[in-house]
Amino acid sequence: MNVQKSKLYWPPAVTVDAVIFTVQEDDLQVLLIERSNEPFRNYCALPGGFLIKNEPSRDAVARILKDKAGVNNVYTEQLYTFDDLARDPRGHTVTIAYFALVPPTSLKISSSVREHPQLYSVKRLPNLAFDHRKIIEYALGRLRAKLEYTNVVYSLLPKEFTIPQLQKTYEVILGKRLDKRNFAKKFLSLNIVKPLPKKLGGPRRRPARLYRFISPSPQELKKFF
Amino acid sequence: MNVQKSKLYWPPAVTVDAVIFTVQEDDLQVLLIERSNEPFRNYCALPGGFLIKNEPSRDAVARILKDKAGVNNVYTEQLYTFDDLARDPRGHTVTIAYFALVPPTSLKISSSVREHPQLYSVKRLPNLAFDHRKIIEYALGRLRAKLEYTNVVYSLLPKEFTIPQLQKTYEVILGKRLDKRNFAKKFLSLNIVKPLPKKLGGPRRRPARLYRFISPSPQELKKFF
DNA sequence: CCAAAAGTGTTGTGTTTACACCCATGT
DNA sequence: ACATGGGTGTAAACACAACACTTTTGG
Numbered sequence: 061m062n063v064q065k066s067k068l069y070w071p072p073a074v075t076v077d078a079v080i081f082t083v084q085e086d087d088l089q090v091l092l093i094e095r096s097n098e099p100f101r102n103y104c105a106l107p108g109g110f111l112i113k114n115e116p117s118r119d120a121v122a123r124i125l126k127d128k129a130g131v132n133n134v135y136t137e138q139l140y141t142f143d144d145l146a147r148d149p150r151g152h153t154v155t156i157a158y159f160a161l162v163p164p165t166s167l168k169i170s171s172s173v174r175e176h177p178q179l180y181s182v183k184r185l186p187n188l189a190f191d192h193r194k195i196i197e198y199a200l201g202r203l204r205a206k207l208e209y210t211n212v213v214y215s216l217l218p219k220e221f222t223i224p225q226l227q228k229t230y231e232v233i234l235g236k237r238l239d240k241r242n243f244a245k246k247f248l249s250l251n252i253v254k255p256l257p258k259k260l261g262g263p264r265r266r267p268a269r270l271y272r273f274i275s276p277s278p279q280e281l282k283k284f285f
Numbered sequence: 286m287n288v289q290k291s292k293l294y295w296p297p298a299v300t301v302d303a304v305i306f307t308v309q310e311d312d313l314q315v316l317l318i319e320r321s322n323e324p325f326r327n328y329c330a331l332p333g334g335f336l337i338k339n340e341p342s343r344d345a346v347a348r349i350l351k352d353k354a355g356v357n358n359v360y361t362e363q364l365y366t367f368d369d370l371a372r373d374p375r376g377h378t379v380t381i382a383y384f385a386l387v388p389p390t391s392l393k394i395s396s397s398v399r400e401h402p403q404l405y406s407v408k409r410l411p412n413l414a415f416d417h418r419k420i421i422e423y424a425l426g427r428l429r430a431k432l433e434y435t436n437v438v439y440s441l442l443p444k445e446f447t448i449p450q451l452q453k454t455y456e457v458i459l460g461k462r463l464d465k466r467n468f469a470k471k472f473l474s475l476n477i478v479k480p481l482p483k484k485l486g487g488p489r490r491r492p493a494r495l496y497r498f499i500s501p502s503p504q505e506l507k508k509f510f
Numbered sequence: 511c512c513a514a515a516a517g518t519g520t521t522g523t524g525t526t527t528a529c530a531c532c533c534a535t536g537t
Numbered sequence: 538a539c540a541t542g543g544g545t546g547t548a549a550a551c552a553c554a555a556c557a558c559t560t561t562t563g564g
Contacts, residue, residue: 070338071296074379113295114377116368141366141381143341152339154299156366156379224543241545242527265541266534449516466518467554490515491561 077108100189130168325414355393
């Protein structure tokens with residue numbers, strides 16, 4: 061690549077970082093690892109790393125999702141590219157940040173994996189390496205916005221779910237309570253979910269009807285909440 | 286940077302590309318240059334280029350805006366990072382794409398500048414180098430979306446403008462006609478512009494009142510069109 | 511006085527919000 | 538029988554879309 065021989069051009073390093081969200085225990089959680097190398101050794105950080113030779117960033121993210129979260133084929137979207145000079149003490153490093161949404165039922169976190177991936181509530185984040193806090197905040201803003209005009213929520217829920225679960229997911233991410241009558245009315249009027257004959261019971265309470273997304277793939281919607 | 290010595294890591298090249306929009310002659314236009322080097326020599330392309338050493342992408346875009354469009358301090362926003370392996374025949378090249386909005390009154394295009402920057406209507410784009418058509422389409426989608434929930438339109442207009450000019454800008458970008466009563470009503474109710482005592486005349490017609498944005502800086506709005 | 515674009519209100523329709531009670535189940 | 542959360546409808550406020558005539562200017 062002769063362009064790289066120019067006196068002026070010097071390639072910055074290129075990494076990817078993944079903000080992996082899931083909703084569990086009535087809380088929005090992010091997957092973080094504990095760095096085993098300098099810089100920021102022993103700090104928590106987003107899972108990520110350098111692109112390997114001729115690897116597009118999308119593939120790098122898929123690799124990380126597999127390694128750190130044990131998942132394939134989850135909703136993944138490019139977020140933003142961060143390249144402040146100050147973000148990495150080693151020098152100019154460009155990171156292409158992605159966010160991914162994983163239903164709690166398919167996450168496979170193993171503490172034997174290198175750097176101990178673990179979920180943290182977004183409400184109680186530890187100190188983070190690099191500019192990773194900023195990246196998470198950016199991702200959260202994007203997620204909130206997308207909840208309101210797309211059907212992405214399907215990618216945070218199991219295939220079959222109840223309206224109260226769905227509503228809880230919205231509430232936890234948006235950080236506010238919603239009226240259940242209005243919620244059900246609006247969501248059902250979109251005709252993107254269908255009721256199943258079954259119901260889901262819980263301890264000591266009335267069982268809720270189960271639903272399924274008619275087409276669990278990304279769609280834009282008129283509007284939402 | 287020892288990370289770059291790894292057997293596996295090989296830095297892709299990093300470039301920026303700028304989609305510079307302006308509205309002129311009742312049309313949405315993009316600035317394109319004619320490439321003087323391989324690959325895609327003599328094809329039209331977005332202005333852009335490699336990052337120079339330790340230059341953040343934001344600065345690189347500002348440099349390009351200055352060189353090719355003769356402007357400083359215009360609305361600039363990072364768009365997306367494109368890194369398909371196939372996008373550049375020279376090898377893995379990541380481009381961080383930006384879009385910029387320039388009022389026609391401040392654009393300074395000079396045909397003596399290298400690679401002859403020129404405006405093209407987005408309705409009649411020539412064949413473009415690399416994946417630049419895709420980038421322009423992506424930028425156009427973003428611009429349309431942003432018109433509807435932000436005040437960005439201020440960055441395409443001169444400081445003083447009339448309601449019909451404003452409406453025309455919306456119409457040209459959204460590609461549809463709007464009702465002028467509803468438009469004026471809605472826009473004025475946002476309280477983001479203030480009327481000036483002056484009016485702007487045109488040939489053989491009633492002059493229109495001039496307005497100015499109260500705060501010409503990016504804001505989110507409730508909703509729009 | 512004529513051509514051309516500026517300016518201005520009302521009404522009907524659909525969407526959003528606010529709000530409270532009964533139901534099904536497990537213990 | 539009771540505690541817990543599931544399920545459901547209506548009315549008022551608001552936002553949006555449709556629609557036509559009068560005004561101001563230059564020529």
